[in-house]
Amino acid sequence: MGTEFKALDLNTLPSSVERPAYDRSKLKARVAHIGFGAFARAHIAMHLHETLVASGDDWGMRVIELFGTPDLFNMLDENQRLYTLVETSDEGKSTRLLGAVCETQHVARDGIQAIIDGLAEEDLKVISMTITEKGYCVKNEHLDTDNPMIQHDLENLNTPKTAIGLIVAALAKRRELGIGAVTVMSCDNLPHNGHLTSIAVQEFAAKVDPDLATWVKENVSFPSTMVDRIVPALTDESRDIVRAELGGQADPNCIVCEPFRQWVIEDNFKVGRPKWELAGAQLVADVEPFEEMKLRTLNGSHSFLAYLGFLAGKETIADCAADPVFYAEARKLMVDEQRPTLNVPGDVDLVAYADMLLKRYSNSQLKHRTWQIAADGTQKMPQRWLNSVRYHLQHGTDHRHLILGIGGWMNYIKGKRGEETFEVVDPMKDVLAEIVSKYGDDREAYVNALLALDAVFPADLVANEQFTQSVHAAYAEVADKGAGQAVADLAN
CATH class of the missing domain: 1.10.1040.10 (N-(1-d-carboxylethyl)-l-norvaline Dehydrogenase; domain 2)
Structure with missing residues (x-):
């Protein structure tokens, strides 16, 4: 796929394809999202894109992958970190390029240390994730210490393999550097996902260093979220839809999904957040x-x-x-x-x-x-x-x-x-x-x-x-x- 791919020619895209209506050059990586799969592209990054359209703020997103190959991220970079979202229904289609992503990091390309360093930057305020239920490594309401990857990360915190190990490594570095508070937000379709994340991170931190666990308790919040959007797996048919919408061009990072979306977020953030409510998100006390x-x-x-x-x-x-x-x-x-x-x-x-x-x-x-x-x-x-x-x-x-x-x-x-x-x-x-x-x-x-x-x-x-x-x-x-x-x- 990498050899056949050609970067999008933005100048020849059909006029019906909507472009980002904000200054992308001023975006800073204030949100880091781990696990940039189909749902993250169609929902989480889309909401941030719409927030930027409405606010003109500088809350950009760094996207992170810990598994697989970096091919899709390389292609995303070639496309100036723009990708195509097609919303389709029996009433018609709407196509736009989303631009909230300002940086990409893949462990196979950039190395785990660069990812840890990035999560410890002072500009970074929110670490979000879509890593599927198994990515939390929680069993019976506790960190699954029988999980071989968790065992590896507990013994090798500087080279973590799991998202939980990575987050704890980054929090340890933030504490070491005196960077301070941050919010860790799950966006997976799981009940009590904030509580689940809190269990995994805090129990992992306690096993590494009890003082770190105390720091996490005081400096990190874990809001719960409820996400809803139907995002089917890409098929040849849906890729053909995108190609037709783009005037014959292909976008390997494209997404085809329904127009409907809902995002309910517990308003529990340590050091600020994007104005997601401008993009239709519901900020509530209890999700x-x-x-x-x-x-x-x-x-x-x-x-x-x-x-x-x-x-x-x-x-x-x-x-x-x-x-x-x-x-x-x-x-x-x-x-x-x-x-x-x-x-x-x-x-x-x-x-x-x-x-x-x-x-x-x-x-x-x-x-x-x-x-x-x-x-x-x-x-x-x-x-x-x-x-x-x-x-x-x-x-x-x-x-x-x-x-x-x-x-x-x-x-x-x-x-x-x-x-x-x-x-x-x-x-x-x-x-x-x-x-x-x-x-x-x-x-x-x-x-x-x-x-x-x-x-x-x-x-x-x-x-x-x-x-x-x-x-x-x-x-x-x-x-x-x-x-x-x-x-x-x-x-x-």
Whole structure:
């Protein structure tokens, strides 16, 4: 890809492509973002770009990668650190070059010491990250000291391999230099992500140096955030969309996503922040109600559609939304089963929120694959479904859609759709594969083995006979009738 790439010729881009309307030459790296993947480009850096458009401030972003090759960053640099964002829907497309990125650092190109030094600069006020759940190296609410990379970093703080080790190394240098306070902000789609980050960083620091841990407690804040934007993985089709929008030019750092975006941020910053509210971000005292609303309503319905839709032959979420039965039952899941479990601010209309989500799901221009959303179910189910199931069991209320979703997942992880086999992506895939191999032909033993996974199913739920019986029944229903018919029968 590197040899075929040509830098964008800005002079020949179509006039419809919007350019940054601010002086990029004065940007300083005041925000450093670790993990510059698709979501970071489409959401975090996009919000900063819009903030700069509205404010004219100098809050630039340095982007950092710890894994892979530096090819994409080299290409981003050749393009003056501009990249293309295409927002697409059935109503049309909007294309612009985003310019908030002012520096790039890749460990394979620049070395880890340069990255540590950069994070210790006085101008830097916010360290943000999108590193996926496994990047936090937290297990059972504590730093996972059994993780080999964490073990390496604890013994070799000057050459860290993890984002957590890198941050602690940078904080140690800030303390050593007397640089002072900074904010560390997670932007991953995780519940209580600020708390998770705080656990990882503070426990790591305490193991390195108790005095450093005390300094971190006094000088570093860890705000939680809630992020929402559908950003499908790039495909040849989406790259072709970008090429057409750019008048035939290619941009390897491009992103194609939906127009909708939401960012809720706990306003807890040690030494200032960009004026993100100018770009539509919501700065609040407590993120948790918004977080739970999204996890259960959006993510919960996404998982329902992903497992049952995929098994019914629907390749994308838009395919699911185009089916009147799947559309109606996904709405019932959100409105009838998830809404009662939520405690949101009084001005939030959860029915309107559900209808807005379904409109987003119906966007046929987004090829958001059900198989992609179905990944990592063992990590997703507890937050998206199981807490709601517990609520309904306690209140004696109907939750058949949630239970069918669990039955769908149990069928999905067998890796077969009719005669077709597919890869099951999950951090526990080896454990799941062993259960499938050992018990897959014995329904009762198979479901019981899955329910015995205490990392997924809490003991209080498994001890509830109503829960276990309903899960057994849901698994059998999907297996016998097929996912499509099982969803259709929910109406009855």
